[in-house]
Amino acid sequence: MKLYEIKLLTITCEVLAQRNIFDILDKHQVSGYTFYEVEGSGSKNLHGKGITDKNVKIEVLLSNDKLESIVEEIMRTMFSDFAIILYVGDAKVIRSEKFT
Amino acid sequence: MKLYEIKLLTITCEVLAQRNIFDILDKHQVSGYTFYEVEGSGSKNLHGKGITDKNVKIEVLLSNDKLESIVEEIMRTMFSDFAIILYVGDAKVIRSEKFT
């Protein structure tokens, strides 16, 4: 079984920032993403599961070259305005052509 | 603190494929798995959180040898019929005997 190296970008942010993130992902033409609601505690206090404040976690499998420009754009346009953290991990997939 | 190397297999698929995946995992006698509902966007459009179409994400900590045969079976029997992606990552655990 041949596995291909790929990056997994994980973004956790308040729900109000969600659409901006999707816009950035779409702009960079990622092939897909997965997301779900989470709760969290961070520098900006506990985010409950309320109507106005909850967190969402977004996961994107993507190639190394897209990674950099996406992270850079999120940093530049969103870090100052929203509660947001992101981290990158390594993963292996079977069909690398599915994740670009 | 001694940590043991292990694999983390993550499968994201439409909810209708969930039971098939569980069947395969059970057949290969994995010691456990964790799952939760997610939303997602991919080649087959946005999966909402509706009654008939939503995604589920399944995570399995398992040994390297089981990994290969499970991934192979999922690929062979399910990739053509269901919206499904999977990736493999590295993890470290304390009690390796718990994850086989």
Add this chain to the structure above:
Amino acid sequence: MKLYEIKLLTITCEVLAQRNIFDILDKHQVSGYTFYEVEGSGSKNLHGKGITDKNVKIEVLLSNDKLESIVEEIMRTMFSDFAIILYVGDAKVIRSEKFT
């Protein structure tokens, strides 16, 4: 883009153990954590999404030195009493000062 190495600790446990985990994390002054409800199957049978038994998954980005003492304390005080698994992975972040 400079990325800094960091650890990602993931804890999956029954919901009743959640507060104890948070207490331990707070005691060790982690800068934040993210959590969400999951379902799961393990040695202690299937945990449904019922009122009294469901699982919660907690994720903490933290530095290597905190990792060890936290894992050690969870092991010592909780492994015997609660259904709980944990694993550690590698991740990279941009602002390492945010995760201590």
Add this chain to the structure above:
Amino acid sequence: MGIIELIQSNLLTPVVLFFILGIVAARIKSDLKIPEAISEFLPIYLLAAIGLHGGIEMRTTGFESMLIPMFVAIALSLIMTLNHYQILRKLGKFNIFDSYALASTYGAVGAVTFSVGLSFLKNQGVTSEGFLAAILAVLEPVSFVLAIFLTNMAVSKMVQKKKQTLQKYSKDDQNDPTAYAELEASIKQNRSFYHVLRESITGKAIVILLGSIMIGYAIGKEGFQPIKLVFEDLFAGAIVIFLIEMGIIAGKRLDDIRNVGPFLVGFSIIIPTINGVIGVAVSTFLGLSVGGSVMFGLLLASASFIAAPAVLRTAIPQAKPSLYITSALGITFPYNIIVMLPIMLTLSSYLHNL
């Protein structure tokens, strides 16, 4: 009232209008939605209400009057499923899997459609036989079971043939993974038949519906009093809320209609019409009331769009869900609740007055 006026007046009921509101909301990409927990709960509630009502009625009328209509309904449902298959395969040129999946989707019944039918009749001041809920429960799995059985047979035959070919021409091909996979698939398929049968019968819709019928039968009108407010009086409002969500889902599907092709669009309108008319006529002949005949017709006219995806996706994974979900929910459901109900009521009234 003529058919046109009846359709017009039916269009102006909350059920239909909120359904349309849901469609509009989806079309303009509004973020309106009914939280999942609510929209998962509502079908359970609706089925419990339908079942209780049916059970209570059956206590008065007894079982005997139910037997003939039920067997006729089962027979019609089976014949129609086979008929759909022929049409789809021969005229529509669909492959075996899609044909069986679609055939059974339209042979099966829609519990939501049934709920809307009850609310429509109530609005018109017409009553119907309680045992129709029991027929609904029995009819649910019938069509799926037939379709899955026939699909399995078809697959088995295919595999058999291939196996023989393999054995004849080469010995090494035994190691060919595709051949093995096919064989395994046939075994899987056969296992899954009982699997699916089991799952259909223990599916939540049937369990809550049959259970509620029995409970309704056991408690009777009097025992029902304390919970009548929740399980009868709230029914009309609850279905309105559910139809907002159904509208939203249907609205999102509208784009897919282009992809299902003109043949299936025609099928989704003509087949319900024919099945419904047959149902009304047959049940009138069997002696059902005006309203009962409408509901009987609706059982046959309706297509399943909540149970179907769940069952067929695992039972006939080779079939394309976008086909049967889109046509059943995006075309047939609106057509049934907006157009067919008035048509069938007019027809039923006419036939009963002959």
Add this chain to the structure above:
Amino acid sequence: MGIIELIQSNLLTPVVLFFILGIVAARIKSDLKIPEAISEFLPIYLLAAIGLHGGIEMRTTGFESMLIPMFVAIALSLIMTLNHYQILRKLGKFNIFDSYALASTYGAVGAVTFSVGLSFLKNQGVTSEGFLAAILAVLEPVSFVLAIFLTNMAVSKMVQKKKQTLQKYSKDDQNDPTAYAELEASIKQNRSFYHVLRESITGKAIVILLGSIMIGYAIGKEGFQPIKLVFEDLFAGAIVIFLIEMGIIAGKRLDDIRNVGPFLVGFSIIIPTINGVIGVAVSTFLGLSVGGSVMFGLLLASASFIAAPAVLRTAIPQAKPSLYITSALGITFPYNIIVMLPIMLTLSSYLHNL
């Protein structure tokens, strides 16, 4: 009506039948379930309704009539908790932790059982004193607090002893991690006592119940009118829906009954019977009405299965939850609502007619 007929007629109420339907659904592995959001909301709703009703009644009757029954209830609950402990530890040979956990589970009260009791009485056309809701609220934490206090005492003593032994026999053992852990555990345990006390009192059940009692008291019958439909008339239907889910959870637990052993099965039936009978007798003596005595008995007969796991799991983590959840929910709850309620009503009617 004799007890047997009363049990039979109680069996045929929607509440009991839907509970059984839930059990059956779980046994046949149906995917039927009430969405979590609904089943988390329903206890809050039920407690609000109970509280409002109680508060409104108390406005008419005043506080004085409540004081003696409340203190008697607290006293009985404490005595019974101690008694359960002795039985479980001496006769049942359970360890200290399981004994205390089980003792307090059965010393505590079940809000869901209480709701079913109210609906049972309503079905029978019997009323009960409103202040019983207040007793329910006060009784909730009493038994837990006692059990946790005693467990802490027991643990402290154990730790004390071990510490002395350690110090006497060896100096190096100081570094023994187990010894340290034990010591730390004792400190943790003591901290958690106030922790648990605080959590019990600010727990959602008590907050919504006490709050609603006060609100009911403040607004009175008249202020209640606009919300009566939701908080009174829907009650019977809402509890039916909740019991479907309770049945499903109980059904999943049935397999575990084998593991709890015959002693605990017996305990789960005999103890509620004795406690309930004592409760009915004492409260009749105190002058409560026929229905009030049934509810008073039910408070003592019932075991807690929603609050208990949450409180005990953190308070006495050494105890096995499968023991107290399974026996309370899988055995005692069905026994109470199916058998004990009719028994206690018969007994109460009999005693009041002496």
Add this chain to the structure above:
Amino acid sequence: MGIIELIQSNLLTPVVLFFILGIVAARIKSDLKIPEAISEFLPIYLLAAIGLHGGIEMRTTGFESMLIPMFVAIALSLIMTLNHYQILRKLGKFNIFDSYALASTYGAVGAVTFSVGLSFLKNQGVTSEGFLAAILAVLEPVSFVLAIFLTNMAVSKMVQKKKQTLQKYSKDDQNDPTAYAELEASIKQNRSFYHVLRESITGKAIVILLGSIMIGYAIGKEGFQPIKLVFEDLFAGAIVIFLIEMGIIAGKRLDDIRNVGPFLVGFSIIIPTINGVIGVAVSTFLGLSVGGSVMFGLLLASASFIAAPAVLRTAIPQAKPSLYITSALGITFPYNIIVMLPIMLTLSSYLHNL
């Protein structure tokens, strides 16, 4: 009844008391909460009920009587938004972004506040014009659109200036990332104006409200009958449940009040008072009924705390949400439903009796 008595009697209504219970629960850190699915569903339900009611009424009264009040409301809302901005920027020394965000939060209307107002009037036995629901729908986006438009203008000007400065003094600064970012931001901002306009209008609140008004208008009183139980009779109870959650959210915000500063606290009380009084006076002059004038005043007095965060967070991300959420939900909302409603009813009655 004097104002004080009216405030007192209003304090003792379920709506206000359960709101306070929610606050208390949050303060004592209870785990009480209404599941998210329920608290997401309730506003949709409340708006549907308000809309249906309004639409049905408008069928009787016609559109004409609505036109003048609606235009006056829009004009007042715009003037007030500008006025708020001046006060916040000049007197409060807030920056442009916070000033615009706060100005529009208070210029916009609160659908939840509106619901409580209707329930308050019902308690007092006072009716109001149905078309106020339509004004609610139209007023929702008006104030946001103005604020976002003005913010964009301000940003554009700032960027323009900076660009000129950059070009004048240095050529290398072109590569300065900040300068680029700023420019990009201005483009983003301009795009987001239409974006926001679109989002405001297709937002779920407006869609369900406008949709329900139209449906109410279409079905009329008679068509409403079957669903009246759910969409009218349950209203009072549903809002009580929603206010528990609102109280919990407000209670969690109380700590933040310290951070918003005394100026904003004063603003959050004085501005609604002035706006509300103006609203009552103007609408009385326009010929609205006693209750209609109260609701008209409430529209102007209320601040938006559900729509505002969603719209402003993306539209004016530079503004601090803690400011506008805390003041609108933590101060103005309780003040409006506890103090302003009685004041405005007294005032309106007084003015109508002149």
